[in-house]
Amino acid sequence: MPRRPAESRRTAPPSRTTRLYDIIRILRDGRVHRAEALARRFRVSVRTLYRDMEVLAASGVAIEGTRGRGYRMTAPLTLPPLNLSFEELEALHLGLAVVGEAGDDAMRQAAERLAARIDAALPEDGGQPDGPGGLALRPFGDAAAGTRHVTAVRAAIRSRQKLRMTTEGPARTVRPLKLEYWGRIWLLNCWCETRGDFARERLDAITALTVLPALFVDEPGKSLSDLARSEIGAAGEGG
Amino acid sequence: MPRRPAESRRTAPPSRTTRLYDIIRILRDGRVHRAEALARRFRVSVRTLYRDMEVLAASGVAIEGTRGRGYRMTAPLTLPPLNLSFEELEALHLGLAVVGEAGDDAMRQAAERLAARIDAALPEDGGQPDGPGGLALRPFGDAAAGTRHVTAVRAAIRSRQKLRMTTEGPARTVRPLKLEYWGRIWLLNCWCETRGDFARERLDAITALTVLPALFVDEPGKSLSDLARSEIGAAGEGG
DNA sequence: CAACAACTGACATGAAACTGTCAGGTGTCA
DNA sequence: TGACACCTGACAGTTTCATGTCAGTTGTTG
Structure with a gap:
């Protein structure tokens, strides 16, 4: 069957893809829409409309249907697939972790939900996600534990406040000097008053x-x- | 024509979708791959492989092909389309703004790049993006200006440190009490020592x-x- | 300049997807 | 409890898509 030229699409019944986008546009008003009304509008059967809704939901569009009521969109914003460098992923993760700790209640919950969903969207084993469009990479894991203290430590560095901290030994008092970030691990460089020496602690x-x-x-x-000088000396000796 | 049962897919040639995912997995190694080699591997024609690459690129997968050389992936991490509530978008934006201000150089640049790309990915007019999967919504705008002071103010609240601030009048000394977040606007509730009264300042x-x-x-x-009591009193009178 | 490999349009064919119809099940709400 | 509207599987017919073939173009590299 010869393919219709593209311009005849204006008078031909729309393709399924076009219809799916149009359904999204309509639902974005946040109102409830009945399948029968949408089916009538697109001149398809209600069964086809149910198939469409299934496909949209499987594609990640946040649609919810309730018996006796209709369909509505539950999250009107959609980010398209984003290609990230590792640094960008870390920045994304770190940013959400910070907001998850520091934001007000609504913001904190939103950040936690989003981080969890991003985590779920990037499974560790590289498996194929259920719906189309997703890709597998690596999970966020427990990195939030490592960022928990970043805000407090950074503020203490700035305001030159001593810290009392416990890692695996007894609690120690330190003077926080600088933070370093090594791909998912935060290191605190400090002068340890308890030990009388410089120390590097993982947050x-x-x-x-x-x-x-x-x-x-x-x-x-x-x-x-002084820390920098001691590092230069050590690096010099080491080669 | 009767449809093959799903289980026969294990012996049938793989579906196009499966092949596309497999191509992504192979390209994720970061090396250069020639189309002819991939075509041989999947037992399809090189033309089909070129069509696959076109579809993957259109779907947002970061692939680049160079004549005389081959294909390679330029960004090995891909987030699938994400549906966001407004709160989640704000959290995302706020998180990236915080990292863009507070992170180390590499992290800050990554956060800024990502925020810019998210901004670009959400055009204001709600138009259909070029590729599948994406949806248009609203841009980030200049909200970073409003988040610039969040970290410092929050820390000051916690450590009970007074602030010296300038808005449009002369500088004033305040005691920061609490931060509120009203969809993109941060409000600082404080006792203003200069004016001898409670005040609410937009960050x-x-x-x-x-x-x-x-x-x-x-x-x-x-x-x-006391601020809460004065608010209750005002709310009581008002209605 | 030649080798290399990406890149593209057109066409025919077969497979897959889409659609409408039909029958029946299910949860919510007043 | 009934109205409402979502939800699903099976089937047959129609439409669209994927594929291979063919011919030709184009940018990069040594």
């Missing part, structure tokens, strides 16, 4: 953290620039 | 902000609970 290993009211000032041999 | 209106070392304690009539 995800901190089990208890208290921001102390005590402030600190730079002292010779214990500042960020 | 995006703050042009200069300094976190003072001075701390404050609750005083009768000037605390968060």
Whole structure:
């Protein structure tokens, strides 16, 4: 059967794809729509309209149908498929983790929901997701535990407040100097008052953290620039 | 023509959808692959392989083909289409704005790039995007300006540090009490020492902000609970 | 400049998808 | 409890899509 030229689509019944997009546009008004009315509007059977709704739902469009009532869209915003570098994924994850800790209730819940859904959308085994469009990558996992303290630590660095922290040993008092980020792991560089030496602590290993009211000032041999010098010395020796 | 039962797919040539997913899996190694080799591997013609690449690219998969060389994937991570509530979009945007301000250089750049691309992916006019899967909604706009001070203000609230701020009048010293979030606008509820009264300031209106070392304690009539009582009183009178 | 490999349109064929019809089941609401 | 409207499987007929073939174009690299 010879294919109709594209311009005849204006008078031909619309393709299924076109109809699906049009259904989305209509539903975006947030109102309830009955399948029979939509079917009539697109001049298809109600069975076809039910098939359409099934396909849209399977494609990830947030549609909900209720017996005795009709269809409505539950999330009117849709991001298209996004290709991310690893850095962008980390930024996305970190940003949602920060909002998940620091935002007000509604914002925190929204951030947590979104992070969970992004996590679910990126399964670890690379398996094919149920619906079309998805791709498999790696999960967010427990990285939120590592970001839990970022906000507090960063603020303490800025306001030069000492920290009392526990990792696996006894609690220690430290002067937080700088944060580093190594792909999913945050490292705190600090002067440890308890041990009298510089230390590097992974934030995800901190089990208890208290921001102390005590402030600190730079002292010779214990500042960020001293840390940098000791690193340069160590790097020089190492080769 | 009777439809083959699903289980016979295991011995039948794979469906196009399966092949497309398999192509993505292969390309994810980051290496260059020639179309002829992929075609041989999937036992299809090279023309079909070229059609597949066109469909994958149109679906948002980050593939690039170079004449004389082959195909490779340029962004190995892909988020599928995500349906977002307005709150989730705000959380996403806020999270990226925070990382864009607070992250280290690589993280900040990644956050800014991603926010820009999300912004671009949600055009204002609600038009149908070029490829399948995407939907149009509203742009991010300039909300980052309003989030610039969130981190500092929140930390000041927690550590009970006074703030010196300028909006459109002269600089004022305030005691930050609580932050509220009203869909893209952050409001700071505070006791204004300069004016001797409670005040509500929009964070995006703050042009200069300094976190003072001075701390404050609750005083009768000037605390968060006093603010709540004054709000209840006003609400009671109003209706 | 030649080799390499991406890239594209047109056509015919067979397979797959879409559609309407039919019959029947199910949850919500007043 | 009845009205309402969602929901689903099976079947047959129609339409669309995927594919291979063919011929030709184009950009990159050494």
